[in-house]
Amino acid sequence: MISIGKGWEELAAALLRADTPERVYVIGATDSGKSTFCRYLVERTAAHTRTAYVDCDTGQSRIGPPTTEGMILYPGTPEPPGRPYLRFVGSTSPGGHFIQMLTGAKRLAERAAELSAGVTVIDSPGIIYGGAGIEFQVQMIDLLLPTRIVALQHGRELERLLANFSRHPAMVIHRIPVASAAVARTAIGRRRYREECFAAYFAEGRRQEIPLSGLGLQGRLPDMKNPREVAGRLVSFNDPENFVLALGIAEETHHRGQVLEVFAPPFEHAAVASVRFGSIYLNLGAEPGSMESSRP
Numbered sequence: 593m594i595s596i597g598k599g600w601e602e603l604a605a606a607l608l609r610a611d612t613p614e615r616v617y618v619i620g621a622t623d624s625g626k627s628t629f630c631r632y633l634v635e636r637t638a639a640h641t642r643t644a645y646v647d648c649d650t651g652q653s654r655i656g657p658p659t660t661e662g663m664i665l666y667p668g669t670p671e672p673p674g675r676p677y678l679r680f681v682g683s684t685s686p687g688g689h690f691i692q693m694l695t696g697a698k699r700l701a702e703r704a705a706e707l708s709a710g711v712t713v714i715d716s717p718g719i720i721y722g723g724a725g726i727e728f729q730v731q732m733i734d735l736l737l738p739t740r741i742v743a744l745q746h747g748r749e750l751e752r753l754l755a756n757f758s759r760h761p762a763m764v765i766h767r768i769p770v771a772s773a774a775v776a777r778t779a780i781g782r783r784r785y786r787e788e789c790f791a792a793y794f795a796e797g798r799r800q801e802i803p804l805s806g807l808g809l810q811g812r813l814p815d816m817k818n819p820r821e822v823a824g825r826l827v828s829f830n831d832p833e834n835f836v837l838a839l840g841i842a843e844e845t846h847h848r849g850q851v852l853e854v855f856a857p858p859f860e861h862a863a864v865a866s867v868r869f870g871s872i873y874l875n876l877g878a879e880p881g882s883m884e885s886s887r888p
Contacts, residue, residue: 597771604636615712620744622718623776630715637711638666644704644712651684657793658786663700678836680828682870787883808866816849824873832865
């Protein structure tokens, strides 16, 4: 059950009255209840119109595994949701990956529009403080061009950011107080959630060899002949549009770096157009709290 906060029902009703597609950008600090609020909007609108949920929180992902941004389309009751679309950012933290996050969010929102979503709900990353955080959010909003910005605030912490769009002719700003039911999670709890998600994603994994000849290579490229740089690196295998087919954990290379051996769930090798190397390493057998690292 979702505990409905002040202003939630009014916004959902406004979205359902709209006669043109709506794109809603939900912004707030970590633990402001963004994901719960987004889930409420999606559930309310999906029963009446095709609704897309875009999740831009790579650390606490709700659609794909951590390190990815995702989009899933809900055609409406009683139809099940469509397949998720994922973009690999390569890290569970936005720092150093702003370009990848901006590009991924843009492409996912565009795909939602291409699939005729009547409402698109975008769950933004929880970085709102400091010059870098505010600038990142300004660029996200300017790029995605939402019709509505929903600011979940404890007080007035988002006003400096909102001032950049207060006079925009095509955006409506909704200021909604953080619900009393919003629960703060510790850093340990967040890390535990990520580890559980990674473990679940790779539960059906197996060793596979991927020839790299003819494929595009992207991201934080390692020295393919240096086992220390390759082993444990998280990678994504992408289709020609750079949407994720599967994530994998690199193990080693063969034939002078031309073949990559990975541990990954089953996927169609022939569909791969590029490989993106992330900036984190994963050890699925590590002690709790130490599965992910940034070691070279």
